[in-house]
Amino acid sequence: MTKIFVGGSRRLTRMNVNVKAKLEAMIQREYVILVGDANGTDKTVQKHLLDRHYSNVIVFCMANGCRNNLGQWEERRIQVYSGKNGFEYYSVKDAEMAREADYGFMLWDAKSKGTFKNILNLLKSNKRTLVYISPQRDFLVLDTLNDIPNLLQRCDIEDRNSLESKFKLSGVLKPKAIQHEFDIVA
Numbered sequence: 001m002t003k004i005f006v007g008g009s010r011r012l013t014r015m016n017v018n019v020k021a022k023l024e025a026m027i028q029r030e031y032v033i034l035v036g037d038a039n040g041t042d043k044t045v046q047k048h049l050l051d052r053h054y055s056n057v058i059v060f061c062m063a064n065g066c067r068n069n070l071g072q073w074e075e076r077r078i079q080v081y082s083g084k085n086g087f088e089y090y091s092v093k094d095a096e097m098a099r100e101a102d103y104g105f106m107l108w109d110a111k112s113k114g115t116f117k118n119i120l121n122l123l124k125s126n127k128r129t130l131v132y133i134s135p136q137r138d139f140l141v142l143d144t145l146n147d148i149p150n151l152l153q154r155c156d157i158e159d160r161n162s163l164e165s166k167f168k169l170s171g172v173l174k175p176k177a178i179q180h181e182f183d184i185v186a
């Protein structure tokens with residue numbers, strides 16, 4: 001059975017008709033939807049699935065329990081055995097969702113480092129990912145890590161530089177893959 005990791009930025013708390021249509025297509029195909037337990041996108045997606053009475057959902061959370069499981073769906077509790085906290089702590093859960101999923105659907109504010117890391121994890125595992133870029137209200141399909149520069153072009157320069165630095169993208173992507181609008185190409 002096909003599993004889709006649906007996630008996104010905590011800042012995103014509403015979905016437009018186009019995003020809802022993508023979720024509706026997943027429901028119609030009876031895909032298993034893997035979703036986290038955070039506020040923002042996770043909770044908004046859970047609310048939509050609950051309103052649609054959709055039961056083919058697994059909520060991923062940390063071992064101490066789910067912050068949000070609106071539909072009382074099956075839970076997958078992830079144990080962390082190290083001293084991780086904050087971003088790194090919850091990234092373990094997200095990495096497990098990326099590992100288990102067949103595909104990804106990320107709702108991104110073009111800023112969130114957590115959502116961006118999920119996109120990278122999915123692509124590193126050769127899993128096609130559909131990204132809804134909320135500032136542009138547009139979708140982008142990513143098949144490989146070589147598609148990351150196209151995604152980064154949708155960010156403002158400060159956020160792009162921050163993501164490139166945080167995730168050391170020059171070491172992940174092929175040389176010359178990341179270009180800024182100020183680069184001159186002969």
